[in-house]
Amino acid sequence: MYFKQAGGLSACFIRLVRIWGCFRIRDRLRHPAQSMRLHEVKELFQIVEKKKLNDAVVMVRIAAPLIAKKVLPGQFIIAKTDEVGERIPLTICDYDREKETVTIVVQTIGAGTERMMALNEGDALEDFVGPLGCPSELCEEENIEETRKKKIVFIAGGLGTAPVYPQVKWLHEHGIDADVIMGSRTKDLLFYMDEMKAVAGNVYVCTDDGTYGFHGNGCQQLQALIDEGKHYDVCVAIGPMIMMKFVTILTKKLEIPTVVSMNPIMVDGTGMCGACRLMVGGEVKFACVDGPEFDGHLVDFDQAMKRQQQYKTEEGRAKLAYEEGATHHGGCGHCGGDK
Numbered sequence: 001m002y003f004k005q006a007g008g009l010s011a012c013f014i015r016l017v018r019i020w021g022c023f024r025i026r027d028r029l030r031h032p033a034q035s036m037r038l039h040e041v042k043e044l045f046q047i048v049e050k051k052k053l054n055d056a057v058v059m060v061r062i063a064a065p066l067i068a069k070k071v072l073p074g075q076f077i078i079a080k081t082d083e084v085g086e087r088i089p090l091t092i093c094d095y096d097r098e099k100e101t102v103t104i105v106v107q108t109i110g111a112g113t114e115r116m117m118a119l120n121e122g123d124a125l126e127d128f129v130g131p132l133g134c135p136s137e138l139c140e141e142e143n144i145e146e147t148r149k150k151k152i153v154f155i156a157g158g159l160g161t162a163p164v165y166p167q168v169k170w171l172h173e174h175g176i177d178a179d180v181i182m183g184s185r186t187k188d189l190l191f192y193m194d195e196m197k198a199v200a201g202n203v204y205v206c207t208d209d210g211t212y213g214f215h216g217n218g219c220q221q222l223q224a225l226i227d228e229g230k231h232y233d234v235c236v237a238i239g240p241m242i243m244m245k246f247v248t249i250l251t252k253k254l255e256i257p258t259v260v261s262m263n264p265i266m267v268d269g270t271g272m273c274g275a276c277r278l279m280v281g282g283e284v285k286f287a288c289v290d291g292p293e294f295d296g297h298l299v300d301f302d303q304a305m306k307r308q309q310q311y312k313t314e315e316g317r318a319k320l321a322y323e324e325g326a327t328h329h330g331g332c333g334h335c336g337g338d339k
């Protein structure tokens with residue numbers, strides 16, 4: 001019955017394969033036959049560079065050879081600071097296959113991210129799991145000829161700049177220069193502007209308070225570009241939920257197909273907790289295993305934002321589990337998470 005309600009045995013099997021396909025090296029080391037030792041793994045997850053981007057955000061570059069070898073733009077990792085630390089899903093900001101590193105951008109939100117930001121170069125993370133999720137469809141080799149025919153605009157809101165950058169970089173490396181709108185509340189919160197300008201066709205910076213660039217938000221900047229005669233075939237919006245909602249309202253009116261990333265609502269990252277359950281075109285989806293990217297015009301943002309608020313409390317989680325029954329979880333059904 002569970003498999004039938006959750007999408008069938010095949011869907012469950014695919015999710016299990018995705019989870020098992022992650023490179024969780026620590027688990028391998030619990031068997032003495034393994035050639036690697038714990039101190040070697042610590043070196044793999046070592047912080048090789050840390051840079052403060054603004055008062056609340058830092059860039060952290062991690063030594064992670066296996067993940068760097070396989071990751072693609074749009075995917076994410078789960079990081080854990082220490083043995084008792086919180087598992088934190090973070091979208092990958094950059095990667096270097098030759099140097100075997102993966103770059104993440106961390107914003108201080110709670111105790112878990114505070115502890116992570118307290119680490120310095122030379123320190124190591126306890127766990128660094130990935131790559132997880134589905135790569136961006138725009139960054140698939142088999143679709144590259146079709147992608148070259150499209151005029152693409154990215155709208156990066158706040159921390160959304162981090163997951164937008166690797167997609168724009170990948171496209172640039174394949175001969176496609178996309179336009180990017182970078183939005184923030186104020187100038188001091190902007191980051192990666194120089195890096196983005198190096199790989200984008202055009203970069204349009206906007207701030208809500210007018211302290212830098214266009215005075216307004218990403219939606220208003222996009223409308224201004226359209227009014228100037230710009231044409232776009234695809235829009236990719238990544239940022240706060242409310243920002244993505246209003247971008248999709250605008251692009252639907254403008255008849256621009258739009259992709260959004262639902263990474264803001266992820267908690268567990270493997271489909272077990274149910275936090276990232278959402279409705280897309282009337283179907284139950286889980287951002288961590290079915291996404292994180294979806295057709296923005298099909299996402300029920302109101303429901304997703306309501307669930308996001310409810311999920312912050314124990315009572316809210318219990319209420320959602322009761323109301324949603326077997327569809328509350330997107331995992332295997334055997335781990336006990338659905339009990």
